[in-house]
Amino acid sequence: MEKEFILIQISLHEARTAYYSSLIEENKNNPRFLFSTVARLTKSHSSVETSIPSTLCSNDFMTFFTNKIVAIRNKIHQTLPTNTTELESSVSPQSLLDCSVPIDLAELTSTIMASKPTTCLLDPIPVRLLKDALSYTFLLDIINLSLQTGCTKGL
Structure with missing residues (x-):
């Protein structure tokens, strides 16, 4: 009985593998379909909207975006030339x-x-x-x- 169960599992696995292999091959030029298929197979929820925890308040929202702006400004300042001559020659x-x-x-x-x-x-x-x-x-x-x-x- 256990041997039959293992054979059934192996057969199901092979059938599933063959099905998805042919499905991927048929749709190899359709990235949207491939992405959704891989997401479904891996149980990925990256395409699903994230929910905002109810414990967050408006200050948390403001702090998040303020920190984002500070980080962007810091990156900009790091990439800018350090003196005017360098700036004039680079632009x-x-x-x-x-x-x-x-x-x-x-x-x-x-x-x-x-x-x-x-x-x-x-x-x-x-x-x-x-x-x-x-x-x-x-x-x-x-x-x-x-x-x-x-x-x-x-x-």
Whole structure:
């Protein structure tokens, strides 16, 4: 009886292996399908939204983003040249944004709303949250300020 059970397990394993091997081979040019299949097989929940613990408060949220901004600023300062001569020689005249035009809310809205709703774990902000934030004018102000003071070096 135990021997039959082991043979059944081996047969199921081989059948499952053959099924998924052919499924992966048939869909080798479909990365979305492959990703979801691997996630399902490995019980990965990275594509599932994370839930926010109820113990967090607005101060925790603010602290998280404040620390994020401080870390970004520190990285920027670490990559900047240490003196003006070095800065002038590292930035060519073509890399400066000397002619940027501020965008209006309609242009910002149409651009962001045209974005795909998918989000990568590396995105600094989920697309859904970005779309929800469109009603806040500070987002438009941040983008326009960036356009007015920005530099394309490194892009």
